[in-house]
Amino acid sequence: MQTTSSVNLAAVAAEFDLRGDYLEGEPYGSGHINDTFRVRVTQAGTPVQYILQRLNTRIFRAPLDLMANVARVTAHAQARLRRQRQNDATRRALTLVPTRAGEALLRDADSGVWRAYLFIEQARTYDLTDTPAKAFEAARAFARFQALLADLPGERLHETIPRFHDTPHRYAALHEAVHANPHDRLREVGPELDFALSQEAEAGRLLNLASAGTIPERVTHNDTKINNVMIDDRSGEGVCVIDLDTVMPGLALYDFGDMVRSATINLPEDSTDFNQVRCRREIFEALARGYLEAADFLNATERAHLAFSGRLMTLECGVRFLTDYLLGDVYFKVRRPRHNLDRCRTQFALVRSIIEQENELQGFADGLRV
Numbered sequence: 001m002q003t004t005s006s007v008n009l010a011a012v013a014a015e016f017d018l019r020g021d022y023l024e025g026e027p028y029g030s031g032h033i034n035d036t037f038r039v040r041v042t043q044a045g046t047p048v049q050y051i052l053q054r055l056n057t058r059i060f061r062a063p064l065d066l067m068a069n070v071a072r073v074t075a076h077a078q079a080r081l082r083r084q085r086q087n088d089a090t091r092r093a094l095t096l097v098p099t100r101a102g103e104a105l106l107r108d109a110d111s112g113v114w115r116a117y118l119f120i121e122q123a124r125t126y127d128l129t130d131t132p133a134k135a136f137e138a139a140r141a142f143a144r145f146q147a148l149l150a151d152l153p154g155e156r157l158h159e160t161i162p163r164f165h166d167t168p169h170r171y172a173a174l175h176e177a178v179h180a181n182p183h184d185r186l187r188e189v190g191p192e193l194d195f196a197l198s199q200e201a202e203a204g205r206l207l208n209l210a211s212a213g214t215i216p217e218r219v220t221h222n223d224t225k226i227n228n229v230m231i232d233d234r235s236g237e238g239v240c241v242i243d244l245d246t247v248m249p250g251l252a253l254y255d256f257g258d259m260v261r262s263a264t265i266n267l268p269e270d271s272t273d274f275n276q277v278r279c280r281r282e283i284f285e286a287l288a289r290g291y292l293e294a295a296d297f298l299n300a301t302e303r304a305h306l307a308f309s310g311r312l313m314t315l316e317c318g319v320r321f322l323t324d325y326l327l328g329d330v331y332f333k334v335r336r337p338r339h340n341l342d343r344c345r346t347q348f349a350l351v352r353s354i355i356e357q358e359n360e361l362q363g364f365a366d367g368l369r370v
């Protein structure tokens with residue numbers, strides 16, 4: 001597989017139905033999984049941008065199924081928006097650009113798998129949430145996204161990564177990595193492993209509620225990292241939810257929990273200053289307000305677990321980073337030694353901070369009930 005820098009973007013772009021003449025392109029964004037590029041074309045003299053993405057097929061093993069999900073979800077969201085008389089549906093939901101052969105994806109000569117999207121202009125994503133207003137907007141956008149998909153017709157969506165948020169399954173993978181210890185890194189992770197094990201008893205709580213039928217399966221996003229929603233430059237509104245690869249059956253609390261994980265943290269996810277990491281209560285409160293404003297479909301049990309979901313999704317992500325560190329950094333992109341271990345440490349510090357404040361956080365959310 002080519003590296004990001006050696007990609008012939010002009011050649012890839014030429015295979016898609018981009019309207020205009022190719023000018024230039026460059027790597028874009030800070031995702032951990034796929035390779036994203038921004039390309040510029042000139043459309044009869046007017047500059048126009050597109051997003052090109054190469055899917056990580058080691059992780060997304062059935063790209064045709066994945067793209068079938070994305071095509072259904074984006075088409076449904078746009079149709080619903082148009083029915084609501086939104087005159088900017090192509091800014092409020094992603095639009096796939098097909099290949100010149102009319103396909104949703106392209107396989108290049110190196111067996112890379114590519115897709116293209118219209119570029120959402122005058123909006124951007126933020127890795128770190130600096131104000132409650134942004135948290136509110138992002139959470140409301142994710143809730144609106146869930147609401148748009150509540151009546152998605154047809155078959156159950158494909159599970160693009162099976163058992164993605166099955167936390168006990170993530171623990172099983174950690175135990176296996178500890179047992180195999182292929183890079184002799186176990187001796188570096190004593191405190192992290194102890195912490196992970198001390199929290200394992202809680203891992204199945206949401207899945208148990210789901211098996212008991214107390215909380216329902218829904219169509220959820222499953223990767224509601226705060227940089228997966230575009231915030232409008234002028235109005236500050238959360239305009240468009242992106243990164244749809246993991247949209248599939250799930251629990252609403254996975255989505256709320258991952259917002260808490262990614263937005264309430266006061267430092268970057270990979271900060272080495274993990275002793276300073278804490279959960280910012282004012283950001284949690286803004287997330288809860290924004291989410292509950294548009295997620296009027298939640299039942300009482302879902303509402304009662306909003307703070308817990310933040311703890312669980314943060315724990316799960318820490319366990320995944322720790323597992324990947326032990327396995328030699330095979331899943332998440334890394335840019336330095338111990339990058340995944342640093343990420344694991346911030347996540348576990350955030351879990352501790354959420355636990356310390358959990359009663360107050362949930363109390364705030366309870367007070368918002370209608």
Ligand code: ADP
Nearest residue numbers: 029031032033034036051117118119120125243
């Ligand atoms: P990853 O799976 O690697 O996180 P994303 O789909 O989230 O990939 O894209 C990475 C970044 O590219 C996003 O954070 C966003 O800034 C930008 N981006 C993605 N899609 C679009 C789009 N349609 N319009 C404008 N920017 C986009």
Ligand code: GN1
Nearest residue numbers: 030031032033034223225243246317
């Ligand atoms: C990955 O692709 P990106 O960067 O939005 C990961 C999420 C993790 C996140 C941690 C498909 O998200 O599950 O929570 O990193 N996505 C996948 O930052 O595994």
Ligand code: MG
Nearest residue numbers: 031227228243
């Ligand atoms: Mg992303």
